[in-house]
Amino acid sequence: MNKPLLGALVGGILGVFDGLTALVSAPETAPQIVGIIIGSTIKGLIVGVLVGWYASRVHSLAKGMIVGLIVAAFFALLIAALPSPDGTHYYWEIILPGSIVGLIVGYATQKFGTAKVRAV
Amino acid sequence: MTTWLSNTVVDHLRVVATWPELPGDRYVIERPIGRGGMGTVYVARDTLLERDVAIKVSNAPVAGSGLDERLRQEAQVLARLEHPGIVPVHDAGQLADGRMFYVMKLVHGETLSAHTKRLLGEAAILGVFERVTETIAFAHEAGVIHRDLKPSNVMVGRFGEVLVLDWGVAKAIEEEAAASATRVGTPGFMPPEQARGEATSTSDVFALGALLFWMLTDAMPPPARDDALRVLNAAARPPRRLAAIVLKCLASEPSDRYSNAAALAADLARYRAGQPVAAHRETTLERIGLWFIKYRTFILLVAAYLVMRAMFAFVR
Numbered sequence: 281m282n283k284p285l286l287g288a289l290v291g292g293i294l295g296v297f298d299g300l301t302a303l304v305s306a307p308e309t310a311p312q313i314v315g316i317i318i319g320s321t322i323k324g325l326i327v328g329v330l331v332g333w334y335a336s337r338v339h340s341l342a343k344g345m346i347v348g349l350i351v352a353a354f355f356a357l358l359i360a361a362l363p364s365p366d367g368t369h370y371y372w373e374i375i376l377p378g379s380i381v382g383l384i385v386g387y388a389t390q391k392f393g394t395a396k397v398r399a400v
Numbered sequence: 401m402t403t404w405l406s407n408t409v410v411d412h413l414r415v416v417a418t419w420p421e422l423p424g425d426r427y428v429i430e431r432p433i434g435r436g437g438m439g440t441v442y443v444a445r446d447t448l449l450e451r452d453v454a455i456k457v458s459n460a461p462v463a464g465s466g467l468d469e470r471l472r473q474e475a476q477v478l479a480r481l482e483h484p485g486i487v488p489v490h491d492a493g494q495l496a497d498g499r500m501f502y503v504m505k506l507v508h509g510e511t512l513s514a515h516t517k518r519l520l521g522e523a524a525i526l527g528v529f530e531r532v533t534e535t536i537a538f539a540h541e542a543g544v545i546h547r548d549l550k551p552s553n554v555m556v557g558r559f560g561e562v563l564v565l566d567w568g569v570a571k572a573i574e575e576e577a578a579a580s581a582t583r584v585g586t587p588g589f590m591p592p593e594q595a596r597g598e599a600t601s602t603s604d605v606f607a608l609g610a611l612l613f614w615m616l617t618d619a620m621p622p623p624a625r626d627d628a629l630r631v632l633n634a635a636a637r638p639p640r641r642l643a644a645i646v647l648k649c650l651a652s653e654p655s656d657r658y659s660n661a662a663a664l665a666a667d668l669a670r671y672r673a674g675q676p677v678a679a680h681r682e683t684t685l686e687r688i689g690l691w692f693i694k695y696r697t698f699i700l701l702v703a704a705y706l707v708m709r710a711m712f713a714f715v716r
Contacts, residue, residue: 305712373712380705387697 286393287332287385288325294381295324305373309364323355323378328385335389344390345383352382420457421496427455427503435459438568439471443506446490453490454506458499468500474568475502481542485535485564507563512554516615522638523672525615530668531562533608537661539570540601546570547599549607550589551614571599588620592652602654605664609649609657621650641671644680 281289299320302309309316331348338344356378360371419429419442427444430452434441439456446453456474460467478489492502509515512528519525532554536546546567553566591606593599613621613628617635621628628650632643645667651657658664658678667677674694676682682690692699 301709305709377705377708377712380701380708384698384701384705387701391698 281393282332283336283389283393283395284329284332287328287330287335287389289328290388291324291326291328291331291381291385292321293324294384295321298324298377298381301377302373306370308366312364319359323352323359324381324385327352327355327382328389331382331385332389332393335386335393336395339390339395341387341390345386348382348384348386348389349379350382352385353379356382420499420501422455422501423493423496427453429455436566436568438467438474444503446503452506453503454487455501455503457495457501460499462498470568471500471502474570475500477544477567477570478502478504481539481544481567483535483538485531485538485562486567487563487565507555507557509555509557509561509563512551512556512611512615515556516551516618519615522616522636522642525612526668526672528556528562529608529612529615530665530672532564532611533661533665533668535562535564536604536608537665539564540604540660540662544570545599545601545604546607547594547603548586548589549604549611550586551611554611591654593654600654601660602657604661605649605657605659606651606654608661608664609646613646613650616646621646623652625650625652640686641677641680641682645671645677648679 296317299313299317302316302320303313327348330351331344334347335344338347353375356375357371359378360369360374363369419432422429422444426448427446429442429444432440432442433454437459439458442455442457444453444455445451456471458468458471460471472492475489475492478486482488487504487507490503490505492500495501512532515528516525519528532549536549539546544567546564547569548566549564553564555563555565557563587595589607589610591603594603594606610621613619613632616638617631619631619635622631625647629643629647632638632646638646645664648667649657649664658667663678667679671677674690676687676690
């Protein structure tokens with residue numbers, strides 16, 4: 281499996297899981313859970329593809345994880361910037377776990393998956 | 401007019417007079433660097449290519465003796481085994497008196513005996529040892545057994561290359577199986593069956609095990625398994641799986657060892673990758689430990705994520 285596809289798969293699965301955890305960490309968001317899961321999954325897919333694309337070009341576990349962290353934190357910030365219906369922002373609840381998801385995707389795409397071999 | 405030569409000059413001339421007389425003027429012997437039972441190795445200058453080479457000359461008292469034949473066989477084995485871990489042969493021929501010689505690359509480096517003293521840690525030792533194992537595995541695949549592996553027959557070059565030397569008693573595997581019981585090898589590095597003149601590829605595996613034991617402990621392996629394990633644990637405290645690999649090589653029954661050097665190399669690679677090895681049956685706890693070590697970063701990240709999520713759930 282190539283790295284962008286692997287990144288999308290890992291990011292998507294973690295995105296679904298990350299969205300579902302909102303039921304535990306913020307039960308009052310239950311009415312919006314479908315939207316949260318869809319948003320979180322799309323975020324995971326985008327982060328996964330970007331981080332996987334980076335991993336197919338740069339082979340460094342540390343750099344891959346840092347890029348995963350930054351990209352995931354950025355997209356988590358975009359989502360956190362959208363307020364819930366009651367106007368509350370969940371910055372830390374979204375950005376911190378989301379960043380760790382980015383680290384995991386960075387790690388997975390550096391360790392596993394096949395990078396394209398470019399002809400010289 | 402009388403010219404007197406100093407004693408030093410006379411002594412030097414005496415020594416030089418014992419050096420072999422090479423045919424032609426291409427190679428000029430400069431100095432001897434080693435003497436074994438079969439031949440003497442000299443540093444020589446290749447005047448055609450303007451480089452230093454090593455020349456091994458048969459110690460046979462007369463041309464055409466068994467030593468000459470063995471030197472010829474060694475040159476042929478070396479020429480056949482083209483591998484980065486084996487010194488390449490450039491040329492071969494006969495001296496003016498009919499004895500055999502061959503010319504090979506001059507390796508600048510040190511023997512394994514000297515090099516191992518500077519190796520720090522298990523990973524560095526295994527790095528060098530794996531190169532020896534790979535070379536022997538290549539020879540086994542080509543149908544050749546070395547029969548005399550020991551620290552003085554392994555050299556580490558100045559670029560870190562690991563070379564297995566002295567293939568003088570090496571034999572083709574089928575030839576050895578049909579051969580008469582000839583006792584060759586070095587005590588301590590030679591398995592019981594080789595001492596009886598019945599060497600096979602598993603005999604090289606025993607020698608590799610003895611070599612690894614020596615690299616880890618700086619001692620020769622005792623014949624009894626329990627004694628070997630005790631010395632190994634006292635001197636090196638290797639992980640159980642590595643100790644099991646060494647002891648499997650050193651088994652007195654050839655059928656209990658790895659079948660050849662490639663099987664040993666594969667098990668060592670599994671050990672270094674943190675995977676289960678053939679020499680040791682892991683307990684469930686050990687398997688979990690190995691799995692945890694292998695995926696520790698991933699497990700820690702997932703744990704960090706779950707802890708953070710739990711923290712947000714409880715702090716609210």
